[in-house]
Amino acid sequence: MQSEKFALRHIGPKEEEISKMLTALEVDSVEELLSQTLPEGIRLKQPLALGEGISEYRFLNELRALSDENQFFETYIGMGYHPTITPAVIQRNIVENPGWYTAYTPYQAEIAQGRLEALFNFQTTVCDLTGMELANASLLDEATAVAEAMTLAYAVRSRDQKKGEANKLFVSEDILPQSLAVLQTRALPLGIELVIGKAEKTDFDASFFAAFFQSPGKDGNIIDLPAMVVKAKTFDLKTIVAADLLSLTLLEAPGNYGVDVVVGTTQRFGIPLGYGGPHAAYFATKTDYKRNIPGRIIGQSKDQDDAPALRMALQTREQHIKRDRATSNICTAQV
Numbered sequence: 001m002q003s004e005k006f007a008l009r010h011i012g013p014k015e016e017e018i019s020k021m022l023t024a025l026e027v028d029s030v031e032e033l034l035s036q037t038l039p040e041g042i043r044l045k046q047p048l049a050l051g052e053g054i055s056e057y058r059f060l061n062e063l064r065a066l067s068d069e070n071q072f073f074e075t076y077i078g079m080g081y082h083p084t085i086t087p088a089v090i091q092r093n094i095v096e097n098p099g100w101y102t103a104y105t106p107y108q109a110e111i112a113q114g115r116l117e118a119l120f121n122f123q124t125t126v127c128d129l130t131g132m133e134l135a136n137a138s139l140l141d142e143a144t145a146v147a148e149a150m151t152l153a154y155a156v157r158s159r160d161q162k163k164g165e166a167n168k169l170f171v172s173e174d175i176l177p178q179s180l181a182v183l184q185t186r187a188l189p190l191g192i193e194l195v196i197g198k199a200e201k202t203d204f205d206a207s208f209f210a211a212f213f214q215s216p217g218k219d220g221n222i223i224d225l226p227a228m229v230v231k232a233k234t235f236d237l238k239t240i241v242a243a244d245l246l247s248l249t250l251l252e253a254p255g256n257y258g259v260d261v262v263v264g265t266t267q268r269f270g271i272p273l274g275y276g277g278p279h280a281a282y283f284a285t286k287t288d289y290k291r292n293i294p295g296r297i298i299g300q301s302k303d304q305d306d307a308p309a310l311r312m313a314l315q316t317r318e319q320h321i322k323r324d325r326a327t328s329n330i331c332t333a334q335v
Contacts, residue, residue, distance in 0.1 A: 131255025
């Protein structure tokens with residue numbers, strides 16, 4: 001009996017239910033409803049040309065034969081994308097370890113401790129390399145993270161900047177092109193003006209609220225980032241740095257000289273190129289801005305038995321809190 005009720009709830013409406021809905025909509029048939037709601041130009045004139053079904057075993061063999069026809073070439077795209085090698089020990093013990101990846105969602109902490117531990121480790125690594133106080137877990141890709149950093153900097157403008165309607169964001173001309181494209185799209189509805197150029201040749205003033213720098217730049221150049229940050233801070237600008245995370249194993253962490261937000265991608269730490277993404281981005285900032293950080297933050301606490309326990313410390317996604325208070329609805333499990 002229970003199984004019959006389950007089927008009734010999931011197999012769709014009965015004829016009498018369809019009839020009631022059509023009457024309420026004042027149409028005679030489902031076909032008439034479709035013709036009124038779907039533009040003629042996008043409707044197929046014939047059924048999908050689907051072949052006969054085959055077994056899973058045969059399907060896998062056909063997929064394998066098809067994949068054998070792929071040709072593999074070296075990629076020189078650059079621009080923030082890098083060929084990677086995932087060490088076998090990492091692949092076997094982390095990527096392929098069910099304890100890390102089987103939980104559907106980290107929002108159910110009691111059954112997702114492995115997933116939460118992976119995210120916690122991700123945040124810790126990002127904080128260590130960037131020198132920042134706080135990191136989320138995580139964002140879709142670097143371009144998205146750059147746009148979210150702009151939104152954060154705009155939201156936390158000083159009282160004087162808001163009063164003076166400061167709306168200019170300086171953008172270093174060596175920004176990655178895909179990041180610039182997303183910035184331009186996201187800046188438009190907010191009324192933010194992007195000023196693209198070289199920091200050393202740009203005259204900041206009270207109309208600016210933040211400055212963005214790429215390190216290393218799209219051509220691989222490493223600028224004198226501390227000097228640029230000092231110049232921006234002189235005008236009370238928030239500073240955003242998109243940093244190659246692997247480069248920070250050699251270069252000084254941006255957090256050490258007062259940068260407000262550090263973003264980037266973790267793709268080159270072993271995530272395959274995947275035809276351009278998505279690749280887990282990182283977003284690190286100061287604790288002062290924790291209420292404006294997009295995505296989610298995993299924290300460590302203790303359970304009722306006083307044992308270490310991981311839990312969702314902060315989440316700003318629209319599906320979990322009031323939509324008008326959400327700062328982002330983008331995050332990814334790619335970490």
